[in-house]
Amino acid sequence: MIRPYAARRERALPWRDPLDVLQAIGARDGTLGLFSGTGGRVMIAADPDVVRQIDADAAEVTALLDDPAWAEGAVQLLAYDGGARPATGPRPPVWPDLMAARYPAWLVFETSSRTLTAVGRGGDPAEAERAVDLAEAWTRLAGSQLAVEGPLSATFSAEGDEAAYRAAVADVVARIAAGELFQANIARAWTGDLKSEADPLDVFLRLVRDSPAPYAAFWRLGERALVSNSPELFLTLEPDGRVETRPIKGTRPRHADPAADRQEVEALLASVKDRAENLMIVDLMRNDLSRVCEPASVRVDRLYAPESYANVHHLVSTVSGRLRPDQGVGQIMAATFPPGSITGAPKHQAMKVIAGHEPPRGPWCGSLLLREGRGLLTASVLIRTLAFERLAGRWHWRTQAGAGIVADSDPAAESAEVLSKMSAIRRALTGD
Numbered sequence: 001m002i003r004p005y006a007a008r009r010e011r012a013l014p015w016r017d018p019l020d021v022l023q024a025i026g027a028r029d030g031t032l033g034l035f036s037g038t039g040g041r042v043m044i045a046a047d048p049d050v051v052r053q054i055d056a057d058a059a060e061v062t063a064l065l066d067d068p069a070w071a072e073g074a075v076q077l078l079a080y081d082g083g084a085r086p087a088t089g090p091r092p093p094v095w096p097d098l099m100a101a102r103y104p105a106w107l108v109f110e111t112s113s114r115t116l117t118a119v120g121r122g123g124d125p126a127e128a129e130r131a132v133d134l135a136e137a138w139t140r141l142a143g144s145q146l147a148v149e150g151p152l153s154a155t156f157s158a159e160g161d162e163a164a165y166r167a168a169v170a171d172v173v174a175r176i177a178a179g180e181l182f183q184a185n186i187a188r189a190w191t192g193d194l195k196s197e198a199d200p201l202d203v204f205l206r207l208v209r210d211s212p213a214p215y216a217a218f219w220r221l222g223e224r225a226l227v228s229n230s231p232e233l234f235l236t237l238e239p240d241g242r243v244e245t246r247p248i249k250g251t252r253p254r255h256a257d258p259a260a261d262r263q264e265v266e267a268l269l270a271s272v273k274d275r276a277e278n279l280m281i282v283d284l285m286r287n288d289l290s291r292v293c294e295p296a297s298v299r300v301d302r303l304y305a306p307e308s309y310a311n312v313h314h315l316v317s318t319v320s321g322r323l324r325p326d327q328g329v330g331q332i333m334a335a336t337f338p339p340g341s342i343t344g345a346p347k348h349q350a351m352k353v354i355a356g357h358e359p360p361r362g363p364w365c366g367s368l369l370l371r372e373g374r375g376l377l378t379a380s381v382l383i384r385t386l387a388f389e390r391l392a393g394r395w396h397w398r399t400q401a402g403a404g405i406v407a408d409s410d411p412a413a414e415s416a417e418v419l420s421k422m423s424a425i426r427r428a429l430t431g432d
Contacts, residue, residue: 005121007128024141035216045103062330080361083338087351095362104131153429155192166411184344187402200225211310211424215380225388232381239375241323247341250274250315284340291335293321
C-alpha cells in the first residue's frame with residue numbers, strides 16, 4: 001500500500017524551452033509531457049515512484065481512482081475498451097484498462113509569462129526537496145537538439161479501405177432508421193512502423209510544432225508510448241465540486257484562404273445535421289452527469305460554440321454540474337466513461353454497434369487523467385491519438401479517426417471528415 005504525499009515544495013527556475021527539456025529526458029521510462037496549445041501551460045515529469053497496470057477489473061480501477069494516494073501528482077490512462085465492456089462483452093485486449101504512474105518531481109512552464117517552477121512532493125519535506133532538486137537537474141540537461149528529418153514512419157496502412165468504411169456508415173444509418181439507436185461514432189484505423197532511427201517522441205514534437213492542441217500529451221511507459229494531439233476536454237473537477245464536460249460534435253476542414261475558412265465556420269453553425277448531432281451528445285452527457293451530481297445542478301452553459309484548430313473547425317458545447325459529496329473520481333468515471341461524444345446515443349447500444357464494425361480501440365477514445373490534488377481532475381478525450389508498442393526493437397503504431405453517424409449522414413461526406421481529422425497525424429508521420 002502506498003501513502004499519499006504529505007509534503008510539497010516549489011522553486012522558481014530560470015526559463016527554459018519546454019521542448020528542449022522534453023527532448024533531453026524523453027528517452028527515460030515514464031517520461032510525461034502535457035502541452036496546452038499555443039501559449040498555455042506545459043507540465044513535464046519523469047522518474048515515477050509508483051506504476052500500476054490493471055486489466056479487466058472494473059472494481060479495482062474504481063478503487064485506484066478513488067485512492068487518496070493517487071489523487072496528487074499522478075496520471076492515469078483509461079482505455080476505451082474497459083469502459084465499453086459492459087456493452088460489448090469480453091474482447092481480446094489490446095491495451096490495459098488502466099495505466100497509472102505517480103510522479104514526485106514536476107516542471108511547470110507558464111509559456112505566456114515565461115515562468116518555470118519546479119514542484120516536488122514526498123512523504124516529508126526532505127523528500128519533497130529532493131524531488132525539486134531532481135526536476136531542476138532535468139533543466140540543466142536541456143539543449144537544442146537536431147530533429148529527425150524526413151518521414152518518420154516506414155509504412156502507413158489502412159486496416160480497411162474506404163469502401164468498407166462507407167458500407168459501415170450506411171449500415172449505421174439503416175440501424176438508425178430502424179429505431180435501434182440515434183447516433184454512433186464509427187472509426188477507421190491506420191497502422192505502421194516507425195523507421196529505426198525514429199521514436200514516438202519525434203512524432204509528438206512534430207504535432208506540437210505544426211498542429212498545437214489544448215490537450216496534447218506524450219507518455220512513455222515500458223514498451224508502450226502514447227502520443228495525443230487532442231482538442232477535446234472530457235471532464236474537469238474543481239475542489240468546490242464543480243464538474244464540467246465539453247463534448248465536440250460537428251466538424252469542418254480549415255482553409256488557407258480566410259474567406260473560404262470563414263465560410264466553413266458559417267456552414268458549420270448553420271448545419272441542422274451538425275447541431276442535432278451535438279445536441280444528442282449534450283443530452284447524453286447531461287444524463288451521465290446527473291447520476292453523480294446534485295439534483296437540478298446539471299446545466300448547459302454553452303451550446304454550439306465554434307472552435308478552430310490547425311486542421312478543422314468544431315462545434316463545442318459545455319455542460320456542468322455540482323458533484324454530490326458522496327461521489328469521487330471513480331464514481332464520476334463509472335457514470336460517464338467512455339465519453340458520449342465518441343460513442344453515441346443511447347450509449348450502451350451505440351457501443352454494441354461500434355463493436356460490430358471495429359476491432360478493440362485501445363487507448364484511442366479513452367481518457368488521460370491528470371490528478372493535481374484532492375478534488376482536482378482534468379481528463380482529455382484521446383482523439384487525434386496514436387498508440388505505440390515496441391515489438392522486436394521497432395515501434396509499431398496504430399491510430400484511428402471517426403465521425404458521428406446520424407440519420408441523414410452521407411457515407412462519402414463522413415469518410416471525408418475522417419480523412420480531415422487524420423491529416424495532421426499523417427503529415428507528422430509521412431510528410432504528406
